Amino acid sequence: MSITADRVSTVAAGFDAAMLSKDFPALNQLVHGKPLVYLDNAATSQKPQSVIDAITRFYQEDCSNIHRGVHLLSERATNAYEEARLAVQQFIHAASHAEVIFVRGATEAINLVAQSYGRTQVQPGDAVLVSAMEHHSNIVPWQMLCEEKGAKVRVIPMNDRGELVLEEYEKLLTPETKLVAVAHVSNALGTVNPVRRIIRMAHERGIPVLVDGAQAVPHLQVDVQDLDCDFYVFSGHKMYGPTGIGVLYGKQRLLEAMPPYQGGGDMISSVTFEKTTYNSLPHKFEAGTPDISGVIGLGAAIEYLTRVGLDNVAVHEHDLLVYATEQITRLPGVRVIGTAKEKAAVLSFVLDGIHPHDVGTILDQEGIAVRTGHHCAQPVMQFFGIPATTRASFALYNTETEVDTLMRGIKTVQEMFA
Amino acid sequence: MMPESRDVRDLYQDMILEHSKRPENFYRLPDANRKAEGFNPLCGDHFTIFLKFDNDTVTDISFEGSGCAISKASASMMTARLKGKSKSEAQQLFAQFQRLVTNQTNKADDETALGKLVVFSGVCEFPVRVKCAILAWHAMMSALDQTSAAVSTE
Known part of the structure; x- marks a missing residue:
């Protein structure tokens, strides 16, 4: 590239x-009387007719809640929703559909990891490593976590071209560093970071890595197994899908060990007033009725991108x-x-x-x-x-x-x- | 709704471009006794207004900072206009200017009072730019309302 x-x-x-x-x-x-030249795609991309149609079709033909109803519409909606999860799994080459969690967007995915993984793993004196070119969404959740925990956010520096300085990064991979959170592609600069190498360097010291892929998924093939990232997050709306839907990918082993992010319906297998047993992955992290039409629209966007x-x-x-x-x-x-x-x-x-x-x-x-x-x-x-x-x-x-x-x-x- | 026919030259009138390139009173007033900052975190516009305010009169006024052409020209023309005005006159001009850029002008009265400042009348057709035009004015009002007699000009 x-x-x-x-x-x-x-x-x-x-x-x-x-x-x-x-x-x-x-x-x-x-x-203003001139043909539109739309060059704000890093903010959000436009949506193809097939995505708009998929959302409309859901509301016109299949509208119902998922995972619960025994009636035909609910069955169709549930199938469409879970087929979209399989489409995401294939799209990012995840090992299992259980590793694909639907969220509102990359921002919520990062907050989920900070609040669930971060709060159990980050202790006073620890550090979370971010890069100098992060979007606020990959800075502020870690600051909030570190403030609560008495930990600190450290920053991987960049050079004048807008490239991360890996020699400095290596020095920051200290025993107190509990997580690295870094953008795959910078929204402000366009830099494609060498995330595979960044992940390998962190893993050599046993440190997990979250990759913010919001600006990467519309532009390049992502293989989370090849990258070996521990978490990968992205939004649907920058890759021709609807707003309000996004994905958290996490390695199953990590997601299994993490406490739920939000409580509610769908994320439980049984509830009494004394004790609740949580549902299995991926449902453990999808409390409440999700954005069903958004998920279906995201599935249509993946189909479009794959076809092109x-x-x-x-x-x-x-x-x-x-x-x-x-x-x-x-x-x-x-x-x-x-x-x-x-x-x-x-x-x-x-x-x-x-x-x-x-x-x-x-x-x-x-x-x-x-x-x-x-x-x-x-x-x-x-x-x-x-x-x-x-x-x-x-x-x-x-x-x-x-x-x-x-x-x-x-x-x-x-x-x-x- | 904004009209289809709006012209960008209505916004960037010559006088505005001129003031943005060569602003008046664009320095730190050494003997200011009031100052306030105007900051628009969304676009990074950042101005400091310096006032010398004695006997209910703006005896001198200046500004420093950076921002877009609209915000800078507005600050420049505001300082030129407010020199020698009383607090209530300044407050009245603020209200008139605010009505101008939000298209609520009582034309007969306000435009006479505003004088040259009517070059900002085009701003109302660009709603996202209203905050640029009004930023320095808000900072000026905040400085006027200060009760402390002295501010650091450090």
């Missing part, structure tokens, strides 16, 4: 981003990032933030003398949707000494023509502020 290496494109002959964009109804609209082919997506987005990086580097007064050798789908930049919020407003007027701000990664902004960036982030349906539109938009901004 090097953005500097020349690589022969190996996108399958049938792959056509412009054609695929027709699968996404929201992309087909005018914004994640390898094709990865190559296409890589080509697009290389092209966009080349184009933007030619413009005067632009500084790209995040120049790691390994990057995925994110182009973060600042323009000399122009605040990102002004850039975002003017680009919006041109129909171009980008994200401006600190991207829920304020420590990253502090590291680079900037208040915010403008971020263009790509998905499988974006094209070089859209990158050209972005470049014209940036020139318009620069002219206005000249």
Whole structure:
């Protein structure tokens, strides 16, 4: 995934981003009279018609609660829900469906691990290791845990390109470190971290690793067994699925030993006022009626991504990032933030003398949707000494023509502020 | 709902661009006796307003900090406008400016009083930018309400 290496494109002959964009109804609209150029995919991606249809079909035909009813609708809903779990298992190559826990999103998954695993494993004086490029969602839950436990959060530093410094990381793998929590792909910089190596180094010292894969799953193949990560978390809505649904993957051995995160229905096998016996995995961590339509929508998103082919997506987005990086580097007064050798789908930049919020407003007027701000990664902004960036982030349906539109938009901004 | 026909030039009028590039009163007032910070954590805009307030009069006012063109121009034009004003005059201008950028202006009265500040009238068509335009004003109000006679200019 090097953005500097020349690589022969190996996108399958049938792959056509412009054609695929027709699968996404929201992309087909005018914004301020201009065709929408949607480049805010790292915040959330658009949804293909097949995902929207799957959710609608559930409510129109199968709407009922799962795991309890003996009637036909409940049977159909339960089957669809559990089939989606199997789809997730295959998608991330988990060893068992029992290791796939449905949650609201990556944020809830991290909080679950912090509150369940963390509270039983982290003691006063211990440390949790995060990286300098984490999203707030992979910082704050650990700070809350460490504050409660009298433990501390330590930070793996990064260099000026936005790459983690592994020599420093190694020094932080001390006996008091009880967990490493690190992003697979940085949302603010696009850096693809060498998580396999990070995990191996931690495991050599018996330290488990949680990987925040929210920005990775839409862009690259993930194999949790090959990575050997202990926990892997992601959200559905950044990978063409609905909002409000996400996944916690955990190694069965760890999940078995963890106490429940929330109590309620579905997570029990029997309840008396004296004693409750908890349900088996994965249900132990899914208290209450879950987001059934969300799970079914996520299943449809996985089906869509699989049909298009994640390898094709990865190559296409890589080509697009290389092209966009080349184009933007030619413009005067632009500084790209995040120049790691390994990057995925994110182009973060600042323009000399122009605040990102002004850039975002003017680009919006041109129909171009980008994200401006600190991207829920304020420590990253502090590291680079900037208040915010403008971020263009790509998905499988974006094209070089859209990158050209972005470049014209940036020139318009620069002219206005000249 | 925002109108389809809004033009970004309504927001970025020449006077606003000019003030954002060359702001007035953009320094730390050495003999300020009141100051307050305005911080918008969502976008990172961060300004400090310095006031010299004696005998119910803003005898001098300045600001420092960083932010988008709208927030910076607003701070610049606000300081230019408030010099020599009493506390109640400043409060009244705040209310009028707030009505302007949230499109609740009583045109006849407010626009006369606001003078040049009406260049910010386009902001109301960009709801997410209202907080940028009003940030320095909130900080100014907070500084005005301070009871302590002296602040550190450390």
